[in-house]
Amino acid sequence: MTATSQSDLSVVALAGGVGGARLVDGLDRALPTGSLTAVVNTGDDFQHWGLHISPDLDTVMYTLAGLSPEDRGWGIEGDTFRVLEEARRRGAEDWFQLGDRDLVTHLSRSAALARGDSLTQATSGLCSALGVECPILPMADAPCPTTIVTQGGDELAFQEWLVHARAAPAVRAVRHEGAARATQAVLDALTAADLVLISPSNPYVSIGPILALTGVADALRQTIAVAVSPILGGKAVKGPLATMIQEIDGCTPSAEAVARHYEGFLDGFAVHPGDGFDAPYPILETNILIQSKRDRVVFARELIEFSRSLR
């Protein structure tokens, strides 16, 4: 990292769902406008009701727009479900909860893609309409679906497994398919970055798909890369991560178990108090539970200061 002032620091955050969205939100509040770019997992993207759904892009976008509910990791606060209720009444698939306001996002995105816009362009249009200024870049424009291979040998699309099957089937492996290349916008942002932050998101299904794209890991080796643990005191803040660590890696869930996924390009790691471990890079032990907006900003400032101290 060059010795710039905080105001001209160029930061990229790699993000998945809720944890990623909260870190991005904290950084967006802590950093001056124009400093931050979010690069977001699209491995969860899928088609539902004929629409293109991008769950992680939406969670990050809604969080930055101030529309995310406090008590759940998806959709828009106070949304209604009139369309879903009618779909259910008519016997349509209703396992994925699409709110009425939320639906406008999927309709707009699908229409933009059908017109020939890239997912990057469609996302930019959605962000503009919601007043989100921080660039949110999908990791890829082409589909690159994450497949869950269960212990039983079934292969499920990620949302089918997470939402429809309620993450119940034990996981043997996670496979990243389709597009192998990050967008040029993502590679340019990574190349220009003074600092890349890896959000407290699931390393298998949120960060893994981004790192699997050609060019991303190489770019991370060229810059300062700092990760934030999604495991606190052996537990995941949200979602199926703790179980996945046991099932896939066969080890006890811990910050250290997550850090192993980022070996080779990590310059620092942030963990919750008591979660520190021996590592070839500095560890920041601090409150990384960032549910409230205040905690997000406090932690983002600490994380930036910590990252600036790394060479």
Place this chain on the structure above:
Amino acid sequence: MTATSQSDLSVVALAGGVGGARLVDGLDRALPTGSLTAVVNTGDDFQHWGLHISPDLDTVMYTLAGLSPEDRGWGIEGDTFRVLEEARRRGAEDWFQLGDRDLVTHLSRSAALARGDSLTQATSGLCSALGVECPILPMADAPCPTTIVTQGGDELAFQEWLVHARAAPAVRAVRHEGAARATQAVLDALTAADLVLISPSNPYVSIGPILALTGVADALRQTIAVAVSPILGGKAVKGPLATMIQEIDGCTPSAEAVARHYEGFLDGFAVHPGDGFDAPYPILETNILIQSKRDRVVFARELIEFSRSLR
């Protein structure tokens, strides 16, 4: 028409929007199950929010399902507009009123078409889900858009003219484009029909597109065809028809002016009391204002009796 009992009479109704839907509803109540098939104009179909909208198919389907509002010619009674309100908030196109429950129709149809279903199959699926038993056949599976040529020389897609421009630009001509062929299901239904009823719909933009398809006019010449006037006492019950008769045909709006559009295959014509005219076929003068469900059935029975008397 063969001398069958009413119970094994095979009736096809050609229908456009509200007038057509009301006649079909009356016939559906008056005739035994299995006797009636509705053939519906798809010249109004268009893409909006990336979805395939079929206004006339929906009006007929919602009317038969008992979902149509009494006081307007589109959508579902008591529907809400949460999605539309959010779309408006985000600056999306909002000139076409899509209700939340209504939206499920357009989502399902668009998803079915994207999967490779024909419009006929998609419509059948929608009807099943809404408990509509009477077959509703789109006139064509391929797009065949109706274009309005204005007196000013502009060319507007039909809904753009009717809804977006509020039917204000004076009309010079109506053009039927695209698919020139009715579906095989439509041609089969017409061939098998003892009686074809032409609904009190707009002859230029509702019935005209059906008659313009190869095979339809020929089939009508082979059977008993009876039309119902959409003009009562010189006025249209609904919509821009009276003005269109003046603008396009340069004559005073009347039942007779409408009948001229069906010359060559008409075996009878139903008009409102006082609207009779000299014609080479019998005229039924009766109450053809069929807004209430009761009036629809009374008129449908009269119309069938009248048609059965024709040879």
